[in-house]
Amino acid sequence: MELSGAQILLQSLADEGVEYIFGYPGGAVLHIYDAIFQQEAVKHILVRHEQGATHAADGYARATGKPGVVLVTSGPGATNAVTGIATAYMDSIPMVVISGQVSSPVIGSDAFQEVDMVGITRPCVKHNFLVKDVTKLAETIKKAFYVATTGRPGPVVVDIPKDMTAPNITVPYKYPKKISLRSYNPVVHVAKEQIKAAVELLLSATKPMIYAGGGVVLGEASAELTDFTRVLGYPITNTLMGLGAYPATDKQFVGMLGMHGTYEANMAMHESDVIIAIGARFDDRVTGKLDEFCPYAKIIHIDIDPASISKTIKKIAIPIVGDVKPVLKQLLECLKENKKQPNKKALDAWWQQIDEWRAVQSLEYDRTSDLIKPQFVIEQLYQVTKGDAYVTSDVGQHQMWAAQYYPFDKPRRWINSGGLGTMGFGLPAAIGVKLAFPEADVACVTGEASIQMCIQELSTALQFKTPVKIINLNNRYMGMVRQWQEFSYQSRYSNSYMDTIPDFVKLVEAYGHVGIRIDKPEEVRPALEQAFAMKDRTVFLDIMTDRTENVYPMIEAGKGHHDMKLRVALGTSMDRELA
Amino acid sequence: MKHIISILIENEAGALSRVAGLFSARGYNIESLTVAVTEDPSLSRMTLVTRGSEDVIAQIIKQLNKLIDVVKLIDLADSPHIERELMMVKIKTTEQTRNDLRSVVDIFRGRILDVTANSYVVEMTGSSEKLDAFTSAINSDSIIEVVRSGATGISRGEQGLHL
Numbered sequence: 001m002e003l004s005g006a007q008i009l010l011q012s013l014a015d016e017g018v019e020y021i022f023g024y025p026g027g028a029v030l031h032i033y034d035a036i037f038q039q040e041a042v043k044h045i046l047v048r049h050e051q052g053a054t055h056a057a058d059g060y061a062r063a064t065g066k067p068g069v070v071l072v073t074s075g076p077g078a079t080n081a082v083t084g085i086a087t088a089y090m091d092s093i094p095m096v097v098i099s100g101q102v103s104s105p106v107i108g109s110d111a112f113q114e115v116d117m118v119g120i121t122r123p124c125v126k127h128n129f130l131v132k133d134v135t136k137l138a139e140t141i142k143k144a145f146y147v148a149t150t151g152r153p154g155p156v157v158v159d160i161p162k163d164m165t166a167p168n169i170t171v172p173y174k175y176p177k178k179i180s181l182r183s184y185n186p187v188v189h190v191a192k193e194q195i196k197a198a199v200e201l202l203l204s205a206t207k208p209m210i211y212a213g214g215g216v217v218l219g220e221a222s223a224e225l226t227d228f229t230r231v232l233g234y235p236i237t238n239t240l241m242g243l244g245a246y247p248a249t250d251k252q253f254v255g256m257l258g259m260h261g262t263y264e265a266n267m268a269m270h271e272s273d274v275i276i277a278i279g280a281r282f283d284d285r286v287t288g289k290l291d292e293f294c295p296y297a298k299i300i301h302i303d304i305d306p307a308s309i310s311k312t313i314k315k316i317a318i319p320i321v322g323d324v325k326p327v328l329k330q331l332l333e334c335l336k337e338n339k340k341q342p343n344k345k346a347l348d349a350w351w352q353q354i355d356e357w358r359a360v361q362s363l364e365y366d367r368t369s370d371l372i373k374p375q376f377v378i379e380q381l382y383q384v385t386k387g388d389a390y391v392t393s394d395v396g397q398h399q400m401w402a403a404q405y406y407p408f409d410k411p412r413r414w415i416n417s418g419g420l421g422t423m424g425f426g427l428p429a430a431i432g433v434k435l436a437f438p439e440a441d442v443a444c445v446t447g448e449a450s451i452q453m454c455i456q457e458l459s460t461a462l463q464f465k466t467p468v469k470i471i472n473l474n475n476r477y478m479g480m481v482r483q484w485q486e487f488s489y490q491s492r493y494s495n496s497y498m499d500t501i502p503d504f505v506k507l508v509e510a511y512g513h514v515g516i517r518i519d520k521p522e523e524v525r526p527a528l529e530q531a532f533a534m535k536d537r538t539v540f541l542d543i544m545t546d547r548t549e550n551v552y553p554m555i556e557a558g559k560g561h562h563d564m565k566l567r568v569a570l571g572t573s574m575d576r577e578l579a
Numbered sequence: 580m581k582h583i584i585s586i587l588i589e590n591e592a593g594a595l596s597r598v599a600g601l602f603s604a605r606g607y608n609i610e611s612l613t614v615a616v617t618e619d620p621s622l623s624r625m626t627l628v629t630r631g632s633e634d635v636i637a638q639i640i641k642q643l644n645k646l647i648d649v650v651k652l653i654d655l656a657d658s659p660h661i662e663r664e665l666m667m668v669k670i671k672t673t674e675q676t677r678n679d680l681r682s683v684v685d686i687f688r689g690r691i692l693d694v695t696a697n698s699y700v701v702e703m704t705g706s707s708e709k710l711d712a713f714t715s716a717i718n719s720d721s722i723i724e725v726v727r728s729g730a731t732g733i734s735r736g737e738q739g740l741h742l
């Protein structure tokens with residue numbers, strides 16, 4: 001079978017099992033768009049800005065575990081995609097981005113809409129390719145998917161010069177079934193001794209902690225993590241990226257850790273004597289001040305990427321480089337073979353201590369206020385969706401509240417930009433999720449600043465009938481910025497406020513959707529119910545929340561885990577503080 | 580400490596910039612970097628000299644290994660090895676200095692490649708330290724130009740870095 005490069009690309013995507021490509025046309029990809037027009041296997045989702053394409057593909061990937069696929073034109077199309085590529089890179093999300101490039105003969109001549117996409121994206125991709133030979137196109141696409149989805153996943157860019165897709169040049173097509181790269185071998189074998197040593201250390205613990213992150217979600221190892229945690233009976237905390245990897249409503253779960261983690265999670269980390277880190281990368285939002293991080297703990301670290309081990313926290317007692325799922329299985333087996341049991345007496349005392357920390361109720365807030373508390377909105381969202389929605393978010397306070405007050409019991413339900421912290425992520429990501437799971441409830445928790453960064457995707461939502469529910473926690477502030485300014489800059493609110501916030505109800509109506517403004521706490525629940533009852537409409541709830549609410553607990557920059565700022569300082573009474 | 584990292588990398592356009600970009604993006608320093616194709620034309624050999632604490636070097640090696648184009652690498656500092664660098668120095672000469680200079684060149688086992696009435700071009704190979712020693716042994720005012728290749732290296736013994 002002889003095909004043109006454009007046809008080869010589409011056929012390769014089809015053979016790879018791609019359902020959707022998220023894209024936006026332009027000169028360098030016109031041959032490809034013509035091929036898209038003439039096939040049906042791969043559906044094209046036309047976004048309104050290339051950043052939206054990357055976030056939508058990313059949301060799709062996070063919800064399904066399958067790679068997201070993006071198609072953009074050269075030059076501005078390609079540069080617009082970069083933010084979304086970097087977002088996926090920081091959170092290790094599998095994605096394949098096809099970018100058009102000017103024709104090979106004019107590369108390097110500052111041709112119209114030429115930009116060195118391979119050069120620009122090099123620092124924020126797992127790998128990238130420039131296609132120089134159409135006979136290698138199918139193989140390159142195969143390699144791109146292989147690299148993006150194996151090992152530590154990540155985005156891969158394939159830059160395709162226009163002449164590679166010309167309709168008049170056809171070559172034989174065969175999509176490789178398997179591919180291997182001599183320079184890339186993502187499969188790792190874990191030595192039995194390491195597993196044994198880890199189990200010995202775990203069983204010797206008196207104040208153990210399990211600290212699990214996004215790697216468990218990426219590695220589809222939630223079931224194994226849950227078994228492992230239950231067998232040991234140890235407390236477990238999740239990172240922002242790991243939420244849902246372990247059921248948050250379970251009694252062994254002590255909440256998220258880190259900058260906005262719970263009091264109990266951070267105190268337990270600080271006091272712990274043995275920590276097992278599973279698919280988590282000791283991010284600075286988690287560790288706080290490095291010298292004060294977990295001073296008493298011996299640490300076991302499981303990660304598929306050797307570079308994650310001893311990157312920030314150097315004192316790793318037992319490094320295990322491997323894929324979480326098989327490693328957890330090995331650990332479980334080894335635990336069962338081992339005659340020793342966890343130290344029951346020590347563990348009881350440890351749980352008692354943790355319960356005391358829990359009693360501080362670090363997530364409690366004023367439930368009697370006349371103002372709409374953002375935390376209350378998220379709790380109501382949880383109830384209305386029975387805890388079973390896919391929740392995407394943007395970046396800011398609303399993101400932290402969603403993470404804190406919506407306990408996720410399943411992986412891949414909480415979809416947010418953790419590593420890059422990209423405002424504008426939430427809405428397009430929600431569209432990607434809804435395409436993957438049309439029957440599921442999909443909510444986008446956002447803020448009035450973040451939503452405006454990709455608001456144009458409301459138009460995409462209409463065209464492709466992706467009825468998501470947008471929960472805008474409208475505090476008329478860039479709340480997260482304002483909070484830092486309140487704490488660290490004596491409340492000098494420099495540019496963290498916009499006095500020309502649009503009338504979102506009118507705006508979303510103009511886009512063809514339903515908008516509802518909510519001013520009173522008692523309107524929140526009915527509005528949410530109404531929104532989720534409108535199964536086939538995108539609904540925007542513009543919720544006027546308490547303007548000056550802060551996210552607590554908070555570990556300020558340069559502080560350790562035991563040094564948290566709480567809503568109600570320890571030793572003071574909640575009533576007094578709230579009066 | 581100084582480390583010489585020897586890398587086998589796919590001989591692809593852009594492979595060099597992946598390595599160089601990694602160093603600048605992560606703030607590692609490169610003292611020198613040499614690249615040339617190997618006996619297998621699909622592979623390039625890169626020799627990179629860097630300095631850093633053990634932690635930093637360990638991260639550098641992990642991050643280099645993560646680059647998809649990197650096939651294999653070794654840190655030569657881990658085992659006995661030979662280090663060589665090529666240097667060419669253009670030196671001002673006069674009637675009076677010429678003989679002295681020639682004997683210094685001899686002591687360092689250098690060669691004189693070019694002679695004019697007022698200058699020599701001296702070629703020398705050796706460890707980077709030896710080359711440093713030569714340039715400090717001659718009058719710095721007389722040096723017109725120094726060209727150094729950067730270090731390359733190879734391990735001692737039968738073991739080699741290959742596929």
Ligand SMILES: Cc1cc2nc3c(=O)[nH]c(=O)nc-3n(C[C@H](O)[C@H](O)[C@H](O)COP(=O)(O)OP(=O)(O)OC[C@H]3O[C@@H](n4cnc5c(N)ncnc54)[C@H](O)[C@@H]3O)c2cc1C
Pocket residue numbers: 090091092151152153212213214215216218219220238239240241242256257258259260261278279280281282283285286302303304305308322323324325395396399417418419420421422480
């Ligand atoms: C405003 C804001 C506030 C934040 N506050 C917090 C906070 O309070 N607490 C918090 O936790 N985060 C917070 N974050 C997020 C933070 O920036 C990091 O994104 C997050 O902590 C990283 O999570 P992680 O360690 O689980 O790593 P991820 O980024 O999810 O990385 C996963 C790790 O697992 C490894 N891995 C991948 N696949 C596998 C596999 N199959 N097997 C084994 N290992 C694998 C990877 O190599 C990597 O090391 C905040 C972000 C923002 C924007």
Ligand SMILES: Cc1ncc(C[n+]2csc(CCOP(=O)(O)OP(=O)(O)O)c2C)c(N)n1
Pocket residue numbers: 394395396397398399421422423424446447448449450451473475477478479480481
């Ligand atoms: C693209 C981008 N620009 C800037 C920032 C820095 N930033 C982090 S949170 C935030 C404010 C977000 O405001 P809003 O969306 O209203 O959310 P809130 O914090 O009020 O809930 C800003 C500007 C960012 N994370 N992303």
Ligand SMILES: [Mg+2]
Pocket residue numbers: 396447448449473474475476477478479
């Ligand atoms: Mg806001």
